[in-house]
Amino acid sequence: MSAELPNVVFVLGGPGAGKGTQCAKIVEKFQYVHLSAGDLLREERNTEGSAYGELIESHIRNGTIVPVEITCSLLATAMKKSGNNKFLIDGFPRNKDNLDGWQKEMGDKTNVQFVLFFDCSQEACMERCLQRGAAGSGRSDDNEESLKKRFQTYVKDTMAIIEHYDALGLVRKIDASQSPDQVFEDVTKAFE
């Protein structure tokens, strides 16, 4: 651990667990910069002339994971651009490829403070995402078909990453089934 390295908190949990909602609150209270890997990918997908637009969209719809070279470079660029030194990295690393790619490119350039893990049942998460879709999230993956695949990926690939960090004693687990304000009380404790 080095004092000069930028600090990173990875924020993980199933689709609809409340990562984005809680990150907004953390930014306000603790002055982190919030980088959502999914948002960065959607922005890249929407960028005219991007070589990766179609590839990204097909992964998003299928609930599969974009190759780490793309995601990691979007994250690294956003970190540099922010000029800040503490980051919430939301929705990443999601699988072994993500973890390996991050460690290779960023492992010795950053300090992973901890992993904030939002634990929430699949039923509750599913309902939140479907509600979000019905309320006009505009996301091409907030539908039942994509959601099933997103949960499969979460269980099959992302849980192993949480377990990896848990074995290192780096996971702070939050009960994410409560209301946003209740969840944030626990989140606050995790940061203090």
Ligand code: UDP
């Ligand atoms: N995604 C990805 N790599 C990442 C983050 C997201 O490939 O590091 C893709 C993946 O297809 C995922 C989708 O983007 O299902 C949406 O991710 P996001 O984090 O926005 O969804 P959330 O979990 O917040 O509902």
Ligand code: MG
């Ligand atoms: Mg999100």
